[in-house]
Amino acid sequence: MDARMDQSAAPELQLVLFKVADQTYGVEIQQVQRLLPIPPITRIPGAPEFVEGVIEVRGDVVPVVNMKARLGLDDTSYPQDGRVIIVEAHGSQLGLMVDAVTEVFRIAADAIETPEQASLKVDDPMLKGIGKDGERLIVLVEAEHILSAEAHQQLAPATSQAQALAA
Amino acid sequence: MSGFDAAELLEVFLAEADELLAAVDQALVALEQNPSDRQALDAIFRAAHTLKASAAATGFDSMSTLAHRMESVLDLVRSGQLEPSPELTDLLLSCVDALREMKDQIAAAGQPSLDPTELIAKLEQIAGGADGQPDAAKPQRAEAPAGGDSAEPNQAPASDSGQDQQSGPAPDAPIRRLALRIAASCQMPAARAWLWLQQIKKLGDIVKTVPSADDIRAGRLDGSLLVVLLKTSASDDELRQAIQKLPELEGFEITEPREADLGEIAVERAGSETPEAQPRVGSATVRVKVAHLDALMRLAGELVLCRARIMRHVSKLPESAPDAAALKSSAEHLSTIVTELREEVMKARMVPLEYTFARFPRVVRDAARREGKKVELVIQGGDTEVDRSIAERIVDPLKHLLRNAVSHGIEPPEERKAAGKPEVGRVLLKAEHIEGNILITVADDGRGIDVEKIRAKAVERGLMQPEQAQAASDRELFELLFMSGFSTADQVTDVSGRGVGLDVVRSEIEDIGGRIEIHSEPGKGTTFQLRLPLTLAIVPALIVSHADELYALPLSAVLRIVKFSREQTSEVGGRLAVNHLGRVLYLLDLGDLVGQPRQRDQLTVVVVRTGSAEIGLIVDEVVGEQEIVIRPLPAFVSRSEAIAGLATIGEGEFVLLLDAAHLAELASATAADQPVPIEK
Numbered sequence: 130m131d132a133r134m135d136q137s138a139a140p141e142l143q144l145v146l147f148k149v150a151d152q153t154y155g156v157e158i159q160q161v162q163r164l165l166p167i168p169p170i171t172r173i174p175g176a177p178e179f180v181e182g183v184i185e186v187r188g189d190v191v192p193v194v195n196m197k198a199r200l201g202l203d204d205t206s207y208p209q210d211g212r213v214i215i216v217e218a219h220g221s222q223l224g225l226m227v228d229a230v231t232e233v234f235r236i237a238a239d240a241i242e243t244p245e246q247a248s249l250k251v252d253d254p255m256l257k258g259i260g261k262d263g264e265r266l267i268v269l270v271e272a273e274h275i276l277s278a279e280a281h282q283q284l285a286p287a288t289s290q291a292q293a294l295a296a
Numbered sequence: 297m298s299g300f301d302a303a304e305l306l307e308v309f310l311a312e313a314d315e316l317l318a319a320v321d322q323a324l325v326a327l328e329q330n331p332s333d334r335q336a337l338d339a340i341f342r343a344a345h346t347l348k349a350s351a352a353a354t355g356f357d358s359m360s361t362l363a364h365r366m367e368s369v370l371d372l373v374r375s376g377q378l379e380p381s382p383e384l385t386d387l388l389l390s391c392v393d394a395l396r397e398m399k400d401q402i403a404a405a406g407q408p409s410l411d412p413t414e415l416i417a418k419l420e421q422i423a424g425g426a427d428g429q430p431d432a433a434k435p436q437r438a439e440a441p442a443g444g445d446s447a448e449p450n451q452a453p454a455s456d457s458g459q460d461q462q463s464g465p466a467p468d469a470p471i472r473r474l475a476l477r478i479a480a481s482c483q484m485p486a487a488r489a490w491l492w493l494q495q496i497k498k499l500g501d502i503v504k505t506v507p508s509a510d511d512i513r514a515g516r517l518d519g520s521l522l523v524v525l526l527k528t529s530a531s532d533d534e535l536r537q538a539i540q541k542l543p544e545l546e547g548f549e550i551t552e553p554r555e556a557d558l559g560e561i562a563v564e565r566a567g568s569e570t571p572e573a574q575p576r577v578g579s580a581t582v583r584v585k586v587a588h589l590d591a592l593m594r595l596a597g598e599l600v601l602c603r604a605r606i607m608r609h610v611s612k613l614p615e616s617a618p619d620a621a622a623l624k625s626s627a628e629h630l631s632t633i634v635t636e637l638r639e640e641v642m643k644a645r646m647v648p649l650e651y652t653f654a655r656f657p658r659v660v661r662d663a664a665r666r667e668g669k670k671v672e673l674v675i676q677g678g679d680t681e682v683d684r685s686i687a688e689r690i691v692d693p694l695k696h697l698l699r700n701a702v703s704h705g706i707e708p709p710e711e712r713k714a715a716g717k718p719e720v721g722r723v724l725l726k727a728e729h730i731e732g733n734i735l736i737t738v739a740d741d742g743r744g745i746d747v748e749k750i751r752a753k754a755v756e757r758g759l760m761q762p763e764q765a766q767a768a769s770d771r772e773l774f775e776l777l778f779m780s781g782f783s784t785a786d787q788v789t790d791v792s793g794r795g796v797g798l799d800v801v802r803s804e805i806e807d808i809g810g811r812i813e814i815h816s817e818p819g820k821g822t823t824f825q826l827r828l829p830l831t832l833a834i835v836p837a838l839i840v841s842h843a844d845e846l847y848a849l850p851l852s853a854v855l856r857i858v859k860f861s862r863e864q865t866s867e868v869g870g871r872l873a874v875n876h877l878g879r880v881l882y883l884l885d886l887g888d889l890v891g892q893p894r895q896r897d898q899l900t901v902v903v904v905r906t907g908s909a910e911i912g913l914i915v916d917e918v919v920g921e922q923e924i925v926i927r928p929l930p931a932f933v934s935r936s937e938a939i940a941g942l943a944t945i946g947e948g949e950f951v952l953l954l955d956a957a958h959l960a961e962l963a964s965a966t967a968a969d970q971p972v973p974i975e976k
Contacts, residue, residue: 171950172845173929174890175936183930183942183950190942190950192930221930276932 142241144234144260146267147214147227149196150204153267154227155234155260160272162215162222164230167207180276181226186215193224194275199255216272223276234267236260241269306402308487309354311583313399315483316343318654320392324385325657329672331380340388341370342481346543347395353491359398362412365419366391372423382665384422389658391415466529471503473553474524474539478517479546486517492542493524499538500528515582520546525553586684589645596634596641597925603634604945642683642830649727649736650678652687652694659695660723663702670709670720671702677727682734686828689808690736693801697738697824698723700798705742705822715819717741734830739823745816747773774814778802803957809835809852837924837943839951840902840915842886843894846951847915848924848943853956855903855910857918862897874912876903883912884962889938889954904956911959926953 144155163186170182170193179198183190193213197205213224241258254274260267320343326336344367351360366388372378394415398408476492478485489512496502502509503525507517528535532550539548610627613620657673664671706712706721713719724739750773754760759776760768778798805812810828829835829852837848858876865874865883872883883901887893894916901912924943940955 169949171942171952173934173936173952174939175934177932180933183933185944185950190927190930192933219931 140237140239141235142238144236144267144269145214146231146234147212147225148229148231149200149227150202153231153265154196154270155236155267156214156216156225156270156272158233160216160218162217165213165215165224167211167213167226184213184224186222186224189222191215191222191224192276193226195226197226199275216275218272218275219277223272225272225275234262236262236267305354305490306406307583308484308490309350310399310403312350312484312487313347313395315651316347317392317396317399318651319343321389321658322654324388324392325661325673327380328382328385328661337370337374337380341367341374342544344370349541349543350491353494356398356402356408358408358412359395362391362395362398362416362419365416365423368423369419378422387415387418387422391419469500469527469529471525471527471553472532472535473551474526474535474548475551476522476524476539476542476548477546478520478522479544480520482520482544485520486512486515488544489517489522492522492545495538495542496524496526499530499535500526503527584644589641589684592641593645594925596638599634600638600923600925603631607631643681645683645685646681647684647687648678649680649682649687650675652691653678653725653727655691656694656698656725660698660702663699664706667703668708669702669706671706672720672722673698674722674724675726676724680727680729680734682727682828683830686734686808686830689804690826690828693804693826694725694736694738696798696801698725701738701740701742701822705740705744707743711743730827734826734828736826736828737823738826739821741821744818744820745774745777745814745822746818747816750774750776770816774816777814778812806853807957809850811852835924835926837922837951837953838902839919839922839945840886840913841917841919842890842915843892845890845892846919846945846949847886847890848922848951848953849902849904849913850953850956851921853904855905858901858903858912860899860901862899865899874901876912881910881912883914884959885914886916886954887914889913889959890936890952904959911962913954913959924951924953 143158145158145161146153146155148154165184165186168184170184172182173180173192176182179195181193181195181198183192185191195205197207207226208228211226211228212230213226214230216223216225241260243258244256247259254277255271256268257271257274258269260269320340323336323339323343327333327340330336344363348360348363348367351357351363369378369384369388373380373384378384391412394410394412398410398412401408401410474496478488482488493502493505493509493512505512505525506523511517512522526535530538535550539545539550606627610624613623615621617623653675656675660671660673701723702721706723707715707717709719712721722741724737726737726739728735728737747770751760751765751768754768754773754776755762755765759779765773778801802812805826805828808828810826812827813825814822815825816822836851838851838854840847840849860874865872867873868880868882872885873880874883875881881901881903883899885893896914899914900916900918901914902918903910903912905911922945924945926941926943928941929939937958938955939952940958941953942950943953945951
């Protein structure tokens with residue numbers, strides 16, 4: 130799971146830090162393509178609860194994940210000046226809806242502990258590690274595991290209205 | 297001299313083999329119907345001969361040998377030493393199947409894995425039995441050594457330069473001018489010319505060709521003449537012997553090089569570019585990868601949408617705005633160009649249906665043989681062009697309809713005779729352009745559909761009340777044939793049955809935005825008519841709204857739009873329904889479907905039909921009709937089967953495409969489970 134970190138020759142990681150409900154998260158800068166103000170989003174019926182909908186980015190159809198819903202929080206609303214971070218995952222684009230994007234942050238690779246090392250019980254492949262910056266905790270997020278088959282199955286199986294009707 | 301690389305040569309070979317095999321299929325069936333059909337015989341012979349040569353040139357010896365043995369047997373038939381028989385045709389068809397399989401294996405794995413030894417032995421047996429010396433009957437091909445026939449079995453197909461030859465011509469060897477004419481029937485003259493050059497190379501050094509090798513390689517061969525200046529030690533006789541073996545050669549001439557030719561050589565050697573010596577006439581063709589065409593089509597679609605946005609903005613510009621007039625006229629110009637561009641791109645994706653149709657004589661023949669019927673397939677309008685995606689997707693539905701015509705439509709010979717009809721039944725397959733659509737007709741002159749049988753079955757199945765069945769029109773009754781599991785055939789035959797019915801045909805046709813209709817006259821025959829769009833990528837759609845979200849339905853699935861009030865509806869079998877045109881129409885609220893239910897008093901209902909099912913979809917509002925460019929949903933985003941994809945209309949604004957087939961399934965799931973009495 131940490132192959133990327135282990136083989137990384139550079140001792141430092143560059144993270145784009147963002148806030149979701151007052152917690153700081155980071156995603157590796159290589160995975161980030163662009164930042165957008167929250168655009169109008171087209172809702173998709175039958176989507177998992179954490180998929181807010183789709184947007185168009187330079188002619189591509191890009192799904193947007195509501196990070197609050199993805200993390201299982203109760204309040205899934207965003208401030209007016211919220212952001213969508215477009216990351217690349219599985220060869221296509223994915224939008225992460227967050228409260229704010231704060232900074233680009235350098236951190237030594239060995240300053241990041243895996244959830245096991247931090248003796249945290251986390252059963253979500255998206256949460257890749259935890260880094261410390263003084264008192265601040267930074268949760269490292271793996272873009273590839275935000276919207277994947279496992280995530281789709283594990284989390285919030287959307288009840289398809291259509292299927293319910295057919296039954 | 298640059299050349300095709302091996303992969304390109306292989307591609308040409310495979311495409312050519314495809315066309316040749318289709319041609320042989322067709323001709324064999326024609327030959328079986330009329331054993332004295334000289335033209336069909338010649339066509340098969342030529343195809344086998346060409347295939348033999350091109351398989352040998354690409355190094356596929358087992359294919360070449362099989363084709364060669366077929367050719368030998370066919371030659372005996374041509375010379376009257378062997379009588380054509382159904383058994384012989386069956387054997388030749390098996391050979392064609394084997395060749396096709398080997399071709400597919402080459403396409404998939406680079407090498408054929410099927411071993412044709414047994415078929416070759418059978419062919420040799422036939423040839424030997426008729427003549428003893430199969431090859432003696434054709435002295436003009438006596439070059440083939442017994443046992444293995446490809447003249448140059450391991451010749452590298454695309455050796456790039458004549459200079460690489462181990463035994464080049466002597467330095468003082470003369471230059472000869474070869475003028476070769478390609479047969480008019482040749483499907484791919486440039487590829488053929490290229491293959492010829494590979495053979496001619498072995499005779500000496502190619503000094504120059506007209507058209508140039510680069511042009512031929514790029515598919516540019518205007519006219520049918522290939523001129524080769526060859527530095528060779530071979531005598532004219534030797535040249536002549538080698539050249540007359542070339543497939544699809546109409547004629548040739550060996551002469552001294554002309555002064556003009558030599559002049560050009562001098563210039564070319566000096567390294568300067570000269571304009572083409574021969575005037576270019578006729579239309580040139582280039583082979584293009586389908587992926588490029590698909591990308592072009594998608595981009596053209598985007599452009600159409602983009603134009604709509606620009607035009608909308610421009611129309612909102614006040615007259616007084618700076619440069620309003622200039623902008624307006626530029627936008628209009630742009631609009632015209634986009635329209636033309638899209639039309640051209642669509643044209644580039646068009647293929648004539650004859651390639652699709654070529655396999656059907658075989659289908660009909662096989663079905664007829666199995667059923668002990670005599671059937672002739674007449675094909676018309678093979679030159680009608682359709683988008684290649686459509687050409688691919690109508691194969692199975694048409695196959696089914698043709699088998700259906702043979703097994704259910706056409707009567708056995710005795711029955712036809714008794715009815716005063718010709719023994720041989722006739723099935724017509726016809727394509728034509730009508731009002732921007734493609735109309736494909738499959739008509740037989742058989743017994744027609746027994747309407748009474750459908751009536752009885754409809755009542756028996758509880759689909760209609762007896763009085764209702766009596767009152768039902770033929771058209772309404774024919775509709776029932778498209779319901780799944782509803783078949784009037786007393787027994788399901790292997791030929792048309794296969795467990796699937798017309799319902800599958802209809803849903804496949806409707807999947808590509810088409811419609812299908814039946815007409816039938818007792819004793820006279822049955823006609824199926826398929827109305828298909830010209831292209832798939834851009835679809836006319838009905839846009840509806842619900843809770844400020846936009847949804848699209850393919851217009852081909854929309855029957856009509858009706859308004860009801862809440863009081864007109866009732867619960868039927870636990871489902872909301874209305875009485876519409878004397879039938880129960882189940883209603884489905886788009887709001888429930890997309891998880892945003894709402895209360896309404898006035899119902900705007902879009903009647904959607906796919907397959908045999910109809911369902912009324914309640915929406916907030918009908919927005920209008922618009923052409924949309926369909927795009928797939930990203931992965932892991934939706935598990936709702938009701939959403940088939942999405943399309944952009946406006947800036948960053950999406951409309952969700954509803955899957956009409958899925959809606960109909962929801963409707964028929966209820967209808968089939970609970971047959972409901974109909975109140976009139």
